[in-house]
Amino acid sequence: MDIIAIINQKGGTGKTTTAINLGSALAFLKKKVLLIDLDPQANLTYSFGIQSPEGTMTEVLQGKQTIQAILVNKEGLEIAPSSIALSDIEISLVSKIGREGILKERLKDLKSYDFVFIDSPPSLSILTINTLNAADEVLIPLQMEILSLQGLAQLLNTVREVKRVLNNRLRISGIIPSMYDNRRNLSEEILKELEKNIKEKVFKSVIRECVKIAESPSFAKSVLSYAPDSHGAEDFVKLAKEFLRER
Ligand SMILES: Nc1ncnc2c1ncn2[C@@H]1O[C@H](COP(=O)(O)OP(=O)(O)O)[C@@H](O)[C@H]1O
Ligand SMILES: [Mg+2]
Numbered sequence: 001m002d003i004i005a006i007i008n009q010k011g012g013t014g015k016t017t018t019a020i021n022l023g024s025a026l027a028f029l030k031k032k033v034l035l036i037d038l039d040p041q042a043n044l045t046y047s048f049g050i051q052s053p054e055g056t057m058t059e060v061l062q063g064k065q066t067i068q069a070i071l072v073n074k075e076g077l078e079i080a081p082s083s084i085a086l087s088d089i090e091i092s093l094v095s096k097i098g099r100e101g102i103l104k105e106r107l108k109d110l111k112s113y114d115f116v117f118i119d120s121p122p123s124l125s126i127l128t129i130n131t132l133n134a135a136d137e138v139l140i141p142l143q144m145e146i147l148s149l150q151g152l153a154q155l156l157n158t159v160r161e162v163k164r165v166l167n168n169r170l171r172i173s174g175i176i177p178s179m180y181d182n183r184r185n186l187s188e189e190i191l192k193e194l195e196k197n198i199k200e201k202v203f204k205s206v207i208r209e210c211v212k213i214a215e216s217p218s219f220a221k222s223v224l225s226y227a228p229d230s231h232g233a234e235d236f237v238k239l240a241k242e243f244l245r246e247r
Contacts, residue, residue, distance in 0.1 A: 002247075003107065003116045004173065005135035009158075010151050011122035014141035014178030016043045017213060019119040021232070022139075024222035025240035027076040031114040034071070037082035038103070038131055039121040040090065045081040048074045049220025056083040060106050061093075067106055075225055078113075086127070093126045100126070100166055104134035124158050132162040137173040141207075142194070144177055144187040149194065156200070173246070174201040176239065180208045201246070205239040208232070 006015045016039070023033045037044040038057055045053070055070035057080055071078045093099045103118075110116065117139075120131045132138065138159055142148050156172070163170040175194070181187045195202050207213075210232030216223045223232040
């Protein structure tokens with residue numbers, strides 16, 4: 001079982017979209033997948049139309065429920081929902097001893113999955129540090145914009161620091177070029193710049209901009225089930241295959 005943190009401290013870079021659609025592409029390829037929503041904005045939870053779940057990651061982190069007890073099944077995936085109350089946990093964690101290890105502790109008994117993806121908030125907060133501490137790997141969705149490259153340096157430093165201090169297992173499995181615009185030379189230039197300047201793997205399977213990807217959450221579906229013939233669905237299946245090949 002591999003636990004994979006999907007992180008980027010910037011909002012709107014495609015973290016939630018990657019969790020949902022890489023997750024469902026892997027489920028389509030017969031893998032057993034769990035998606036954990038660890039963002040208080042609960043975008044992943046709402047994107048699957050989950051309205052009032054039995055419990056959320058808030059209760060799991062509080063130790064009031066086990067993660068198994070709160071799982072919801074959608075499209076052959078298991079989902080651990082979030083809620084806005086998770087932001088209160090974030091505040092209460094700040095003063096707790098062992099605060100970086102709470103998520104890891106709560107995931108200890110999970111066994112039966114091939115992949116667990118954790119969708120994280122757009123910050124380098126205590127929730128994100130918990131995510132990195134619980135994970136084996138990191139996936140970084142990155143928009144092909146000049147400013148993304150600056151944020152990336154800080155992000156890679158944080159990952160290295162967590163690896164050094166808390167979690168020696170942690171490795172970066174790759175950077176996913178997201179919202180790639182074929183019509184803009186800029187996307188291509190930034191991608192080249194990225195490949196030249198960092199030693200981390202950059203996935204060959206870029207995720208192109210696709211209206212169907214943006215629409216699918218309103219229909220409570222992944223793009224694979226909402227628009228299976230779209231280039232968005234095609235890109236995520238390609239990415240899933242590349243992701244599996246690299247292991
Ligand atoms: N490849 C894409 N094509 C079109 N829209 C996209 C694509 N990827 C993400 N989006 C849209 O961009 C917005 C931000 O993406 P999201 O995955 O929520 O980012 P994050 O979780 O990093 O904040 C969402 O509205 C999403 O539907
Ligand atoms: Mg998100």
